Amino acid sequence: MNKPEVKMTAPPSQERKIVNVPELFPDLIAKHAHPGRFVHYDEKDSPWVPFGENAAIKHLLFDTRHNIYSNILWMKGPAVVGTHKHRGYVVMMCLEGSVHYLEYDWLATPGCFIYETPGEAHTLVTDHPEGCKLFGWMQGPNEFYDPEGNLVMTADVWWFMDHYESYCREHGIPLNPELYL
Ligand SMILES: [Fe+2]
Numbered sequence: 470m471n472k473p474e475v476k477m478t479a480p481p482s483q484e485r486k487i488v489n490v491p492e493l494f495p496d497l498i499a500k501h502a503h504p505g506r507f508v509h510y511d512e513k514d515s516p517w518v519p520f521g522e523n524a525a526i527k528h529l530l531f532d533t534r535h536n537i538y539s540n541i542l543w544m545k546g547p548a549v550v551g552t553h554k555h556r557g558y559v560v561m562m563c564l565e566g567s568v569h570y571l572e573y574d575w576l577a578t579p580g581c582f583i584y585e586t587p588g589e590a591h592t593l594v595t596d597h598p599e600g601c602k603l604f605g606w607m608q609g610p611n612e613f614y615d616p617e618g619n620l621v622m623t624a625d626v627w628w629f630m631d632h633y634e635s636y637c638r639e640h641g642i643p644l645n646p647e648l649y650l
Pocket of ligand 1: 553555559585591
């Protein structure tokens with residue numbers, strides 16, 4: 470009989486050993502579960518796809534069921550990503566450089582965590598001489614506006630997928646199936 474679970478200060482981690490974990494529904498999991506993914510930072514797993522004049526995006530994941538897309542945005546020097554409104558949520562972490570929104574008073578540096586919610590509209594800026602790299606996990610469409618406040622572009626999972634696939638097609642790069650959940 471299994472021992473009852475007890476409160477621990479951290480999980481057991483003494484042994485480098487793969488443990489067979491009890492599972493009530495192995496057949497269902499084998500039939501229906503989606504495998505996890507790994508995308509190496511190397512260009513061969515996902516290239517830097519130009520995004521405007523001075524930025525690039527490394528696509529990491531497209532989940533069409535939930536309109537979720539994940540990527541790293543690399544702004545290569547001082548730059549702006551124009552005012553946009555989120556219709557879903559965003560999880561971001563600054564990996565390199567620094568970045569802020571004109572609308573808020575914080576500055577994100579490496580390791581800083583950013584969470585954005587539906588309805589927020591804001592303007593992304595990096596003043597760092599080397600720009601920034603931002604990891605993002607985004608759900609739902611982002612609406613982009615021109616300086617007069619006119620809606621000019623909607624970016625959702627299909628826009629990001631097209632951004633990736635168009636570049637790969639143009640450059641003869643095979644699509645990486647790991648990116649498609
Ligand atoms: Fe945003």
